[in-house]
Amino acid sequence: MASIVQFENVGLRYGLGSEALSDISFSLDSGGFYFLTGASGAGKTSLLKLLYLAQRPSRGVIRLFNEDVVTLPRKRLPGFRRRIGVVFQDFRLVPHLSTYDNIALPLRVAGMEESEIAAPVAEMLAWVGLADRADARPATLSGGEQQRVAIARAVIGRPEILIADEPTGNVDPDMAQRLLTLFEALNKLGTTMVVATHDIPLIGKVPDAQMMRLDRGRLADPTGSLRYPPGRAGSA
Amino acid sequence: MIPGIKRKRDKAATAARNRLLPEGRVAGPMPWVIAIMMFLTVLAAAAGLGLLHASRALGADLSGRVTVQLIDADPVARNDAVRRLVRALPRLPGVVAVQPVPESQLADQLRPWLGTDLAAAELPIPALVDVTLAATDPAAVATFRRAVAAIVPQARVEPHAAFLAPLSGLMTSLAGLAVALVLLMALATGAVVVLAARGAHDSHRGTIDVLHLMGATDIQIARLFQRRIALDASFGGALGFAAAAAVIAIIGQRLGATGSDMLQTIHLSAGAWLLLLALPLAGVLLAMLTARMTVLSALGRQL
Numbered sequence: 001m002a003s004i005v006q007f008e009n010v011g012l013r014y015g016l017g018s019e020a021l022s023d024i025s026f027s028l029d030s031g032g033f034y035f036l037t038g039a040s041g042a043g044k045t046s047l048l049k050l051l052y053l054a055q056r057p058s059r060g061v062i063r064l065f066n067e068d069v070v071t072l073p074r075k076r077l078p079g080f081r082r083r084i085g086v087v088f089q090d091f092r093l094v095p096h097l098s099t100y101d102n103i104a105l106p107l108r109v110a111g112m113e114e115s116e117i118a119a120p121v122a123e124m125l126a127w128v129g130l131a132d133r134a135d136a137r138p139a140t141l142s143g144g145e146q147q148r149v150a151i152a153r154a155v156i157g158r159p160e161i162l163i164a165d166e167p168t169g170n171v172d173p174d175m176a177q178r179l180l181t182l183f184e185a186l187n188k189l190g191t192t193m194v195v196a197t198h199d200i201p202l203i204g205k206v207p208d209a210q211m212m213r214l215d216r217g218r219l220a221d222p223t224g225s226l227r228y229p230p231g232r233a234g235s236a
Numbered sequence: 237m238i239p240g241i242k243r244k245r246d247k248a249a250t251a252a253r254n255r256l257l258p259e260g261r262v263a264g265p266m267p268w269v270i271a272i273m274m275f276l277t278v279l280a281a282a283a284g285l286g287l288l289h290a291s292r293a294l295g296a297d298l299s300g301r302v303t304v305q306l307i308d309a310d311p312v313a314r315n316d317a318v319r320r321l322v323r324a325l326p327r328l329p330g331v332v333a334v335q336p337v338p339e340s341q342l343a344d345q346l347r348p349w350l351g352t353d354l355a356a357a358e359l360p361i362p363a364l365v366d367v368t369l370a371a372t373d374p375a376a377v378a379t380f381r382r383a384v385a386a387i388v389p390q391a392r393v394e395p396h397a398a399f400l401a402p403l404s405g406l407m408t409s410l411a412g413l414a415v416a417l418v419l420l421m422a423l424a425t426g427a428v429v430v431l432a433a434r435g436a437h438d439s440h441r442g443t444i445d446v447l448h449l450m451g452a453t454d455i456q457i458a459r460l461f462q463r464r465i466a467l468d469a470s471f472g473g474a475l476g477f478a479a480a481a482a483v484i485a486i487i488g489q490r491l492g493a494t495g496s497d498m499l500q501t502i503h504l505s506a507g508a509w510l511l512l513l514a515l516p517l518a519g520v521l522l523a524m525l526t527a528r529m530t531v532l533s534a535l536g537r538q539l
Contacts, residue, residue, distance in 0.1 A: 054449060082451030092446045109452045
């Protein structure tokens, strides 16, 4: 399978502090399903920020879609970002926009005509079970509903990579399972999934997923030999 | 789709695109600050244009005008001198027109000081002859002065420009000051917009970050701020202009009521009103451009 993400000796330092990430090297295959796990403060969110181009590394090389994004001119970043969907840990819904408008946001940013937007947004609203909450503002939605809006917004543009930071952190086990089913469905459609989570039982529910574990800013499986497809964990 | 429904949906969609930043129109201080700035700018510009018009009118009026004063106390000799001048002056080279000032007009001008009881004949009031010269330079005036002295040695020649030049200069200076005030106001408006745009950028940082991470370009984001600032500036500009226009109209009426020829030269032509009308439009453009540059500069510092 073709590689869609490559990290080579990547390090990230905030200001003059010590490195939040050190010597990170890995490669993600297109269409793969990856879990990123590790203790709080291990650097999961920092790694995801590098992935969704919110941050440039202090050193090393990052290739996305076969292009070096570390030296990529700033004006070319939007084009790359449109190929990536992100579900933020804190959802980051736009508070003054309705559910409908929040979900439509990536399509509007991409410059799609309004006539082309209505159908996919309606489909997405139905998919996440929020068709009857289309006009609601985020403040009036429950945590789980906000989570689903965030997911719908992240996937509506059919991104090539979907990055989710603790997507099940604020929902009950039943909703977590439903979200995972959504992610698997997307993955089957070809989207590469990167899900950061503490939820070990959740990882066990995706048999073909691979796991990367961060420990104090270092990848515990730099060579790829420590991959734990949970379904095969017992036999490893 | 039924046209009415489509129109409604398109309108809603446009509104949704424009709502990416929360609407702060009229609610915040920005439109009111711009209204005050525009009010002062239009007043300053109107003063400048009015004074410039007055200065030009005065200049045109004075151009080449001199008054010959005949101060002989003997009315017979005085009137004889006037006759000689009126006869001789038109034949001099460079003299365009010669017009003795009627005694009745002089009496009218002196009436406020002397009253109506005193007959003009009882006072040695100088006789005046207004002359228009083709050339206005000091050399031409000097030549004319010599020619007059040859006809009536005791006659005094007073170029109008000499005694009204300071007033004309004052008007020109005030007009220049008004232009400087307009420029300062434009700078202040720009500074206000920079502060407002920076404030708006900071307060909507979360939304901007989300838009950025979805692939919005700097131009797309700057356009949102531009639109919002344009709405604020349009409201403020219209309000400021309307208030200033009302004040200018009232001042114009008051100037007209004075009956003073000089004050009535302070006048706004149709062209001047068009210039004033262009100020709010220029203000909106300035605000939009400033907002765009400020936001683009702030976004350029982010990844």
